[in-house]
Amino acid sequence: MNIRGIAGVAAIAVTGLLAHGLYQLVPQGQPLTRSEVIGELVGPPLAGYSRTRLYRYGEHQYLTGQLISGERDLAGLGRAPVLDALVPEVARGHASPRAAAIPAASALAAGPADLAQDLLRAGAASREVRNLIYGGRDNGRYALLGSIGGDAGVSLIGTPGQTLYLVTGTLRRAGEDGPPAAWDVLRSDDHGASWRYDPEVTLGPPQRHTMFLSDARAVALEDGADGERLLVSEDGARHWAGLWLREQVWPDAGSDDKALHGPADGAGGQPAYGWSLYPVAADRAVGWSWRERVASGGGARRSETRRFEVRFQNGASPALRITHDVAPVPAQDPLSRPVLGQTEYATHGNRIFRLEPEQGNWHELAATPEVRGRPSWIGQAWFGRNGWVVQTYADHLFAFGDYTRTYFYTRDQGRSWRPFQLSPDQERGLLGLDAAGEGVLVHADRDGRTLIVRYALE
Structure with missing residues (x-):
């Protein structure tokens, strides 16, 4: 092939690459236009x-x-x-x-x-x-x-x-x-x-994930210099008693942390622990803790996950039951305050999980689809009775520090997804889903009044 032919092939390849990159930038789905002030x-x-x-x-x-x-x-x-x-x-x-x-x-x-x-x-x-x-x-x-x-x-x-x-x-x-x-x-x-x-x-x-299991009983997590504490109040959050969870869940942490400092895949790491806590009954809560190796150059690799169940006993200290080497679980939203009786969902990467309160375990329900041929991950998610909405991100060819953002809606718990678009004004006023999970709620300023507008998800 002569130089002119090579240049022509190269031009076609560059044009195709640019076209694919521009295609990835085009938002998926249609705008939400049908609305009502509710x-x-x-x-x-x-x-x-x-x-x-x-x-x-x-x-x-x-x-x-x-x-x-x-x-x-x-x-x-x-x-x-x-x-x-x-x-x-x-x-x-x-x-x-x-x-x-x-x-x-x-x-x-x-x-x-x-x-x-x-x-x-x-x-x-x-x-x-x-x-x-x-x-x-x-x-x-x-x-x-x-x-x-x-x-x-x-x-x-x-x-x-x-x-x-x-x-x-x-x-x-x-x-x-x-x-x-x-x-x-x-x-x-x-x-x-x-x-x-x-x-x-x-x-x-410094309490995190504070929740009331009854009008009198409250529980929370608290970070401390010596590790995580489970805080328990039996008098409506007036007085709290602390239980050192690290000692209970990771009694072998000392020796194992030394092992984590050793070589792994050619590099050492700093041990770190993650924690979550959820209510399942008036006298019971369940949580997870995971140990990770945090590399000096960034990134973390999870080494083990443990589950702990807390049973509350009137007049006595809570009883803990620890289960070792359980399947990895999604991390808890740092700002979440779970509510007893409400269904708990969590996300990890592009996957969605639901907490089964009777068993006290996470059940994987669905995964979000690719965006323009690229894997997606969930940024935010909202869950209603009859539908879910997720905001996803994905890499694209012209990723100059930004990602393709796409909203998806499902009415069948993730078996099928429909993309849609939100305008900048809708995104600024976004409140989430209505309780039924059939419409997006947005607060909007109109003539000096703040209205709650529902955009139907069809």
Whole structure:
């Protein structure tokens, strides 16, 4: 073949390669266009940048988000409890001079409405970030249950009963005879209709995966310098007892960790442990721990996974049952707070798993499809009664530090998948799936109102 022929073949190859690369960049599926307004926030709108989160506890749903408060928001915020006024330190530090002159302990009795208005006006003048808590039932109208200032955001933790805890982003001072320093917590015993400050409850960081198995029994994990601890409370998160899990689950860790430092495939590694915890009954929880070798150049290789079952006994320490060398399990979402009675799903790579509570084991259900001929992995996933949605990523030919992002929907637990597209506005307001798993929920700002829009998945 002469030079001209070789050049022609090369040009055809380059053209085909470019065409394939451009083909990989074209989003799969069709945009979601059929929509209906199924809810509205009865109160100030959430900011477009707002970090929103949807919580479901039984029939009740809650939405948390933020706004930068201004004069125009005072009337709307004033129609719901100003929760700052319930926190002594926040009330003292953020009230106007007139309100600050009121001792925190008697502020509410002396004039809670005045204190709340002073806090709102001071916040509006300084353009502070306020966290809004909305509540409703299975979509529909969401009433403003309260607001509180703070850039760090807030989180909600529910119990099997009606109690709801709001963990703020402000640190409570440790008293001489009271509980240790912890995050300020507000409590509602009527699904958020009213709130009170609870100085005895200890929730929030450094606890992880905090969950209530009953109104009184709570469990959590906690990282420590000496390893992981299982935290147990039998009095509604007022007092916690710690159990060193490393000693129970990995009693042979010392000798085995030395072995992990040795050569493996030509390189040593640093041992590291992962942990997960899930509720399965009012007196039972199950978790997993895995040991990995973390190479100095990055990357980790799992060496063993162990399962531990926790059985709680009234008046006695929890009993642990350890099972060695079990099949690898998916890692737990660092921000997850499992809810007793709700189906638990997890993902690993492109695979989806469901926790079977009776057996206390993970069952692999499905895997996501390739994207334009390239393997995909799951970034986020949402699960409803009748359908699932996953957000996947995949490499592409022109991967300049970015990946092809694709959304898929399934109505048959992963036996078949349908791709679809979300616009940038839909992605910014994405809340997840409706409870039925048949529509994507998005919060949208329209004419100064925050609406909950449902886009049907067909």
